[in-house]
């Protein structure tokens with residue numbers, strides 16, 4: 507997500523258009539309520555309706571971009587919005603947060619229309635990518651800021667903040683200021699601040715993007731645990747398919763302002779329906795006309811499949827299912843054989859990924875030793891084989 511709301515990096519402006527925080531450390535226990543009366547709502551949000559979750563049809567017209575996304579989620583669901591750059595994930599999240607107005611459509615949470623409620627009064631918690639912690643406030647006061655904005659007294663807010671920081675394993679950091687927190691600790695403080703308001707909708711913008719690889723692994727596990735315990739709706743935006751698969755129950759893939767596919771991580775990984783998703787989950791994907799065990803691609807060649815289908819179909823197989831040969835193989839049991847040319851080679855984990863063009867454009871993975879033995883280089887002519895049993899065909 508690239509265009510987060512006005513940053514509070516200098517502590518001057520709070521997230522989500524909320525009033526600026528009082529410096530709780532300096533005002534002590536006395537002091538008046540800094541929150542304007544019109545921005546005050548009860549600390550908890552009694553439901554006019556039983557909690558039914560999120561029911562949104564987000565239609566937003568920006569100058570050169572049109573978003574039209576339907577999102578539904580039951581309490582307890584964790585939904586990940588995935589999509590390429592510029593797809594509209596940020597716009598969708600900002601609209602859910604009330605930072606970008608709806609042009610049309612609706613936004614209902616637990617049966618209540620939210621789009622008529624100002625952002626600061628919505629039962630919505632947001633964790634921004636760069637956390638937007640107030641640098642001059644301690645971890646405790648940063649977290650207490652959430653409930654304070656939702657009308658809690660200073661004492662209540664601090665008690666809630668202490669509970670949440672303890673729950674996040676940060677009890678010993680209550681008096682620490684953000685600059686002395688590690689990335690992972692700051693992330694948890696930001697999550698505690700959002701959760702301390704008892705939101706009915708939790709929004710997370712690239713929650714792990716600012717962390718280094720090692721911290722990311724730990725925090726991903728912890729975040730998964732906290733999200734599993736969260737009993738309202740959580741929506742997160744991420745570029746990272748692993749984060750999405752680990753953290754979310756359901757993925758909603760957005761391309762060009764529209765939902766192109768949604769489902770469980772397993773469904774999406776097994777049945778990608780666009781090139782972007784196929785790339786994301788690391789599969790070669792083709793579309794064509796199925797007739798029995800053969801799918802004839804729109805572009806020409808045929809793929810032999812294990813499944814029997816008829817009509818429009820997708821066929822997918824992983825790059826690891828491809829075997830490369832420098833001369834046309836004889837006596838292979840693989841039913842698929844294509845003549846290709848190496849367009850490029852790159853390291854992919856501990857493998858070499860060969861990008862092939864020709865009869866069928868495809869990606870193939872092989873070991874470094876195999877790549878050396880085959881003397882692969884850009885422009886090299888190769889034969890690719892794939893067993894029908896390693897393909898997966900499904901209706902388009």
Ligand SMILES: Nc1ncnc2c1ncn2[C@@H]1O[C@H](COP(=O)(O)OP(=O)(O)OP(=O)(O)O)[C@@H](O)[C@H]1O
Pocket residue numbers: 507508509568569570571589590591592593594595596597598
């Ligand atoms: N305030 C705005 N006014 C006009 N156009 C905007 C505005 N904000 C975003 N856009 C456009 O809307 C489109 C979607 O942007 P958005 O940031 O929602 O995508 P994204 O999926 O979050 O991308 P990324 O992954 O790069 O963050 C882009 O073309 C962007 O230029």
